[in-house]
Amino acid sequence: MEAWLALIYSIIGSFFYALIWYAKTWATTNPPEPFSYTKFAATLIVGGAIGVIFWLSGSPETQENFVDQIVAYGAVTAVVETILKAVLGKLGVKYPGSVKTILAIP
Numbered sequence: 001m002e003a004w005l006a007l008i009y010s011i012i013g014s015f016f017y018a019l020i021w022y023a024k025t026w027a028t029t030n031p032p033e034p035f036s037y038t039k040f041a042a043t044l045i046v047g048g049a050i051g052v053i054f055w056l057s058g059s060p061e062t063q064e065n066f067v068d069q070i071v072a073y074g075a076v077t078a079v080v081e082t083i084l085k086a087v088l089g090k091l092g093v094k095y096p097g098s099v100k101t102i103l104a105i106p
Helices: 002-028 037-056 066-090 099-103
Strands: none
Touching: 002 037, 002 066, 037 066
16 A cells, blocks of 8 residues: 555646635636646646656655655656646647646637
8 A cells, every 4th residue: 555655646736836826816817717627637647657657666654754755746846847847838739727728829
């Protein structure tokens, strides 16, 4: 069971990251941005991929530092997703949640 903890923690971390980011954009946008299942799913997929990578690399996971690991995986998800958005944006690929998508820049 311990080997799967990286995947589980990473998905939970990306889940909270996505919800926090949505809450921030909802509260600061007028009118509030509608919830996007596509953006949410993309964040969970990135978080799951990160969890698989950490799991396969043998990252030691324990249930004792659950909150620390969820925060760390959420942060890694944020960094990786930002890099993906930047790289794919430069390649002309529209990534869910990219700045052009959020701001509707043509």
